[in-house]
Amino acid sequence: MHNKGLGITVLQEFKWTKKMPLDTSLGKGSKQKISWSKKVLIILGFLFVLGAVALITVAVVQNKPLPKNMKYGIVLDAGSSHTSVYVYNWPAEKENDTGVVQQVEVCKVDGPGISSYSKDVEKAGLSLQDCMNTAKQVIPKKEHRDTPVYLGATAGMRLLSLDNNKIADKVLLSVEKSLRLYPFDFQGCRIITGQEEGAYGWISINYMLGNFKQSSSWMPFQQTSTETSGALDLGGASTQITFEPTDSINESPENFMLFRLYGKTYNVYTHSFLCYGKDQALRLRLANDVKNAGSTNLQNPCFNPGYVKNMSAVDLYGSPCTAKYKLFSSSFILITGTGDYHQCQQNLQDMFNKTECPYSRCSFNRIFQPELSGNFGAFSAFYFVMNFLNLTSEKDLSKVKETLKEFCSESWQQVKEKFPDIKEKYLSEYCFSGTYILTLLEMGYGFTSENWGNINFLRKIKGSDAAWTLGYMLNLTNMIPAELPSSPPLSHASYVGLMVLFSFLLASVVFIGWLYFWKPRCLQKGII
Ligand SMILES: Nc1ncnc2c1ncn2[C@@H]1O[C@H](COP(=O)(O)OP(=O)(O)O)[C@@H](O)[C@H]1O
Ligand SMILES: [Ca+2]
The missing domain is CATH 1.10.287 (Helix Hairpins)
Known part of the structure; x- marks a missing residue:
């Protein structure tokens, strides 16, 4: 016992x-x-x-958890084709933490982009009213006065200011006047540079992906940081490529931006190609075709067979991208689709001049580009087009081309019957847009079948749209600290x-x- x-x-x-x-x-x-x-x-x-x-x-x-005290911010993305109003919010106590800012609303403004109101500038401001009223409803009344509002205009306004600086200023004044009528804290309307557009897109997606978080390893005081993702943005009037190259480079400094974020320095390559957004690229191509053919009657392989379109010369030559090609006094250009992917791609390759390069390496048109590295998030029109073609998760480049070839060869009648709910303007251009995207990524930037899988076509990340707007707001509100805030272990x-x-x-x-x-x-x- x-x-x-x-x-x-x-x-x-x-x-x-x-x-x-x-x-x-x-x-x-x-x-x-x-x-x-x-x-x-x-x-x-x-x-x-x-x-x-x-x-x-x-x-x-x-x-x-204490009841959260939320702060709000509004950013208007005044793009070439349309304006979107984004409303973000974040907990007041945590504003300097990474990943806390979220999109709570996006409102698409009815009508075209603000640069299209050059003949009636007052309407540019008026067009924003519905979406600004939506923002007023989404944001609690007591926060209105402390909610900053920023408007950033992109390539449509860049082109308008190249064409007529005074009218561009008037358009900006009109939208400013309209935005000042709201009870928010108006912070300014401006045309952002292509570099900013690329860099803020890169900051946005890496912030949303949580790539700026310094994850501490099990060794005390040792921080490890995540690799960043490159950003590919395709608009109507310009396109941007932005990424962190692996090696340090001292060529073409105008293509680099240095950021210090959360205690780490990032040397980011960025370039914006004006006139290489998909709407201007189409005009550029057609204007060249008219010039080469010496006729305003075009057989075009980038449109489905049976598609016929009468395009006005004002529309075709009305932008600084195509103005210099104007040869004919004819007021219309007749386009007839022939739906041939291979011919379309060959035709588009001419837009990417690879022969001259004043640097050690180039993308196209004498623009420096370091070797591609890491993953890329491809958003905006890159996503819209690839999503329509059901190609966002296709990692095999040859299959992507096959799908595109098939789609381009379908008759316009068939396509219209298959997709009765899709806007005819978008639908008619998917063959061109898909082929253009492929040519830009392959011929222009140098993606191959090996690294095609590194491109992620995405629309949203954790509930927020992939767009430059979030990065713009984070930067202007100083919400990304340069150094890691010293926090208890x-x-x-x-x-x-x-x-x-x-x-x-x-x-x-x-x-x-x-x-x-x-x-x-x-x-x-x-x-x-
Ligand atoms: N559902 C869609 N399908 C195809 N293209 C789309 C769709 N929605 C938007 N787009 C295109 O996305 C592009 C957006 O460009 P935008 O941001 O307005 O111009 P930019 O950034 O060059 O100033 C436009 O070419 C527009 O036509
Ligand atoms: Ca855009």
């Missing part, structure tokens, strides 16, 4: 003492002492349990958890020590 554990022995012996007639084993004084010790033991035990419950309650209550939850655990351990040690050294009388008697 004594080989068994001490606890069991004590319990059994104690039972035995209890059974014994009290006045034969113990005197009256001892009896009182035992009941005293018992009481003390019970009180101590009770206090111990009470302490433990109190500690756990404090830990739980302290850890309850443990999160609040881990801190409280550990405190509870150690208190338990400490109390247990004291309790066991007390049992062992001080031996309450009742137990001592039991053992003897």
